[in-house]
Amino acid sequence: MRGYSSAVEARELSRDYISARRNRFVGRKRTTVVKALDNVSFEIQEGELFGLLGPNGAGKTTTVKILCTLLEPTGGHAFVKGYDVVKEAKHVRSIVNMVAGGERMLYYRLTGRENLTYFADLYDVPRKEVSSRVNKLLELVGLSERGNDEVEKYSKGMKQRLQICRGLINDPEVLFLDEPTLGLDVNIAKDIRRFIREEIVREQGKTVLLTTHYMYEAEEMCDRVGFLNNGRLVAVGQPEELKRKTPSGFSVELMVIRLTDDAFEGLKLLKNVTKVIATEYVGETEGEKIDRLIINVESDKAVPAVLDYMSAKHCRVVSVNLRGPTLEDLFMFYTGET
């Protein structure tokens, strides 16, 4: 066994996507370079559930694909259990697996059991173990009774559960989960989150990298998180540690009627207000629209001043909610997304 300090390590990882397009069939090609990852470095420890968070296009899937050898980086290095994902790709492939969100990566005309047996063969799972492992995995995700049905007859949630079985068929040491609950019903997503947290990480002790843009999912599951924005890793740490470090302090959530642009801009200038992150229309009451504001303040002492200010600007506050920062606040703080 090779010596290594982290289960997964990314060192100054970069990835450019280059597209060339010729204008009107002839002439010179125009080349466009999109920087999907820009000097990203992080480490994931053994048995840790690490969340990579960020808005669409932040570079989460690109990172996962590089780490599981499906994509080559244009700069930097990455290691899984000490093995270089480019130079020792074959070895990395035997100890990792990946589950993607959506309905890909399965053969619809094959049954669930046939799919798993096929992948067990590709991973050279010992022949004697194939049948018992397939049965055990199907049982774990509650698909035992539907194992002999073609995948095309499965619901979306069942397909996703089967995908997780596929991801576990080679008993990987490191599992990459790329938006595993994308587009699933609340209850099914909750079951899958519980399964990942309780069974895969706690019971089986596997190292998991999870990408998601559902903040509650990351908050519920991850030991540590990293925020990716425009291909850059802007923060890494435990959620609680990040909340403490981030100057967002407390957040005041206000539901306001008759909010004007002038009042909104003026809020940012108040003492102890660090950021007015978002304003969005959330509904109507008595024929007037309600806006939602999330205001980051340094301490709860700023709240009366905010309310006085809103009153002076003739904005009617219909609800006030003071709370400590959540991952969603951090997400908005680091990415500027609402």
Add this chain to the structure above:
Amino acid sequence: MFLRTVLAEARKNIKQYFFTARALFWALALPLGNGLYLYFLYLPFGSRTVNLEFTSRVFTLDLAGFTLIGQLLYSFFTMMLLAGVAFDAERWQGTLESVLLSPANRIAILLGMALANTLSYVWLLMGVMFSWVMFLNVSVVISDLPALLASVLLSYLSLVALGMSLEAFCIHSRRAHMYVNMLQEPIMFLSGLIFPLQSMPEALLPISYLLPLTFGLISVRLTLLGGASIFDVAIPLTILGIMIIIFTASAVWLVGYAERNAKAKATLTQF
């Protein structure tokens, strides 16, 4: 592990593409119809035989047998083209990544796909041969059985090797299926499938001699229908052997290159 991957890949592809009554019916009906069309094309000329000239010798072959062998080898060639396109199907159905994510040997995967198509071809072969022999009374003249077996085996292996190269090409190019489809008609014309090679314009002959199907057709037709010996077909058999080496080597190189290139250019899933 190599053999296990080959068999797993073959099982998967048979289940996916050939294991329905409808697929089996059309696998039989289409080549049969196409072959009959070729046979009846010749009938108005009033001859039941075709003269095939090779290395200054003229072999007189039974017309039904001539078209039968042409259709059977062409069907197998098409099967190998389909095996090539199978990787493209993996791309659009979103499973290519899950296959390439595994440490399985890539050549074993290519072979497995070719094997699946070979097995389904056996069904087609039996059906077409039965119909021909029953209804068209093929006159078979075999004087050298080892020569016939060598011709069939080398033709088969050369087409499998070609199919594997095409499969690897499908990992490389997202437009590979289009190129592969474009190959069908010209190869049908250039290989001597429809008419003997001596009728081909001389300017096109160099292209014909680059095709494994051309030499497969010559050797199998001569040994099965013309009573040719191993010496008569030594040249096409040698060329087929060389082609097997070249196409296998190109498949091995291309599959490695194509995977690296697709990962560098991020084309495993995008269209």
